[in-house]
Amino acid sequence: MKQKFKRSIDSLDLVFQFTERFFSREKVSASAQFPVNFSIEELFTNMVKYNQDNPNEILLKVKRKKDRIEVSLTDFEAQPFDVTSAAPADTTSPLAERKPGGLGLHLIRKMVDTLDYHYENGYSKITFTKLLGQGNV
Amino acid sequence: MFEIDFGNQSQIIFSGRLDAAQAEKAQAFLDAIPEPRVADFAKLEYLSSAGLGVLLKTQKRLMGTGGGLKLINVSKHIYDIFRYSGFDQIFEIEAAGE
Numbered sequence: 479m480k481q482k483f484k485r486s487i488d489s490l491d492l493v494f495q496f497t498e499r500f501f502s503r504e505k506v507s508a509s510a511q512f513p514v515n516f517s518i519e520e521l522f523t524n525m526v527k528y529n530q531d532n533p534n535e536i537l538l539k540v541k542r543k544k545d546r547i548e549v550s551l552t553d554f555e556a557q558p559f560d561v562t563s564a565a566p567a568d569t570t571s572p573l574a575e576r577k578p579g580g581l582g583l584h585l586i587r588k589m590v591d592t593l594d595y596h597y598e599n600g601y602s603k604i605t606f607t608k609l610l611g612q613g614n615v
Numbered sequence: 616m617f618e619i620d621f622g623n624q625s626q627i628i629f630s631g632r633l634d635a636a637q638a639e640k641a642q643a644f645l646d647a648i649p650e651p652r653v654a655d656f657a658k659l660e661y662l663s664s665a666g667l668g669v670l671l672k673t674q675k676r677l678m679g680t681g682g683g684l685k686l687i688n689v690s691k692h693i694y695d696i697f698r699y700s701g702f703d704q705i706f707e708i709e710a711a712g713e
Contacts, residue, residue: 569701
């Protein structure tokens with residue numbers, strides 16, 4: 479399944495309606511839905527935040543492949559930002575030293591099984607996969 | 616859909632999905648809390664890093680009053696997020712079923 483979404487945080491409701499239709503169709507367990515939704519939101523909101531003046535919509539594709547779900551988000555006419563080489567997040571500092579932000583990519587890496595980035599001619603594409611457990615058809 | 620409100624024991628009840636689009640609503644509610652509280656996550660289905668940011672900002676402010684949020688009935692997925700982010704070291708958390 480694929481769909482384009484307006485570059486706005488307000489699109490998140492529509493994004494989750496889209497993933498819900500996919501999960502229902504493919505009978506994806508709740509244990510896989512959460513990390514997939516989480517990762518899509520993080521990557522989508524990053525694209526919204528860091529390319530705010532870009533008029534293009536963001537393309538989201540989700541696919542079931544045997545034992546995994548494959549998801550890609552593509553931004554068009556975008557500046558490159560390789561999510562796979564982002565700096566490590568601060569997860570150990572005490573409360574007073576912790577700053578908001580910077581955790582999204584770290585958490586994605588913890589929850590998905592592969593994360594890839596490809597940039598070419600203004601196409602910025604992030605792909606991740608989530609392996610499915612025994613609870614899924 | 617996301618809702619945040621007080622329960623009948625003055626605890627804060629989080630319901631639904633706290634995603635980036637709802638972070639401002641959550642922050643506005645929590646900014647008005649003057650003292651440490653219990654936050655009940657029993658009906659919270661989803662939390663993203665935007666929600667973590669809201670909770671972190673609130674915790675930093677409340678700890679200055681002598682105590683922070685205590686999170687109860689935290690689901691496995693959300694507890695995992697707290698562990699991965701190190702937030703289990705800066706919040707008192709009770710998992711669902713404890």
